[in-house]
Amino acid sequence: MTNSILASPALILIIAGLLLPLLPATLRSLALLAAPLVALLMVWQVPDGTVVTVSYLGFELAPMKGDKLSRLFATVFAVMAFAGGLFALNQKRTSELAAAFVYAGGAIGVAFAGDLITVFVFWELMAIASTLVLWSAGPSARSAGLRYAAIHFLGGVILMAGIAGEVAVSGSVAFVPLDISTTPRKLILLGFLINAAATPLSAWLPDAYPEASWSGMVFLSAFTTKTAVYVLIRGFPGTEILIWIGLAMVFYGIIYAILENDMRRILAYSIVNQVGFMVTGVGIGTQMAINGAASHAFAHIIYKALLLMAAGSVLFMTGKRNCTDLGGLFRTMPLTTICGIIGALAISSFPLTSGFVSKSMVTQGAADQHMATVWFLLEAASAGVFLHAGIKFPWFVFFQKDSGLRPSDPPWNMRAAMILCSAICIGLGVMPQPLYDMLPYPVAYVPYTTSHVMLQLQLLLFSGLAFFLMLGLLKRTMTITLDVDWLWRTPGAALMRALDGAAGSVASASAVLSRSVVTVIQTRLRRHHGPDGVFGRAWPTGTMAFWTTIMLGAYLVLSYI
């Protein structure tokens, strides 16, 4: 058993992360690249069924339990740790890399968790580690990191309450498909949905992620939301409300991204949009739709990382993040431009990219169930993805106008990471079979039919036409768009300040009051018991004798009455 625990791919990454700051620079680079590869090899060694059991507080925990779904997610988490490590090889802040590896290890831990308590432990580890990734960006990320941590710890508390209730009701900690018939299970679902950035609890993501460093956001985009998709697939497949939550996320992401100016916040909104497709697939819940959600999570992690690497390279080379400051970079950043366009095509599900072979299984799942509304909305959203991310991101960053900036492509390791991710995006699109073989259910789906390719090409290219015809309306302005986080950033903060002020005046008033009461008591005590007080002063013996005589006399008189 000890050997099995040591053979946990999650622990390898966590330990590697903790050791990183202690290693000299050259060994650190080696560990950054080697640890994820070792973890990847170990992921593939995990057999089906429970590998490790531990007794804790009378519960039989299964900290490591494997099946195809677990291995699929753990695989892409390990691949992402490698690609992210390669991209961040020249990141000077070792604390960010250390936190990122613990974070990745936490994600793999959740993927192999066979019980809810193990899920919770790794869940919280991820919350802590991801906050540290954010904070590593420096003082500018401090308040966004605090807000991020507050939301995730709130989500953790809700999840813990749900798990405790589930144990009380059913007596089981097993992580199996749950219906939402009981309150504790609803709390568990809510805890999961907060991490999935489900609308209207999605504001934390576009608030926090763009404040991370140029490499930090690459890590952040990969793990939290996709771990949430994994636990939703595992715990709540076929829960109908997820269809509508997913669709709300899809359109929220598009609308907000259309209005956004910060290039990485555009991509943050599009994470919510893409996770929406996955959540919808989980809600549909058929084998086709679950395969779609799982494979789309796999494809998404890689192409979103690629997009954020392109954006991170621009930020690293220019220090600028707003579309209004950027443009025309294709001249001197050709490789970043091409890789960014490949990522943009993949997120748009362009034929021959990874997004095409994965997302179409979700829409096919809706069609198979004759869900017309869902299907038409998903197709409209597919066109919208091209609009808000597929064209908007590369157009405003690399083309648009000439910003006068002439940065070169980034250092070799950042270029290599982008080329690796681009190769995976196209490789999966051209040869989907290896991905299909890893999916939880057998795949009976052929993505490349003439009618499907034609439909998708028309949706996307005419979306492109709409983009360029409405370019005037889409012109970027130096604005942000208010989101739900306004509630706690403006009136919430004002309320806290007011309460703080009220508490302050109550405190000072009570201080004055208590001081005066104490003073009165003190003066009185002093008057009677002080050195000159009637009870405190030394009385002469004569007075004493006098009063004793009076007392005895009175006693004598009283005894005769």
Add this chain to the structure above:
Amino acid sequence: MANGGDHWLVRETTIRILWRGSIAVLALLVLVDFFVDHHPQFGIDGTPGFGAWFGFLSCVAMVLVAKAIGVVLKRPDTYYDE
């Protein structure tokens, strides 16, 4: 930049060629769709050119909705800076 030394991709002539080429591709795409064997799920999605008009109109609708929401919710990007 109007000087001749700028990148060929941003010259007026190139942009004109790109627009013409793109429109030709779009037209061709719709044309070819008349000869494709469709597998409609809901009827209308099997009609030629469905993806074209549906994709286009969806995008126009989403941009207009976004602009409308923007009127209410957009703020200067210094809004949260104390």
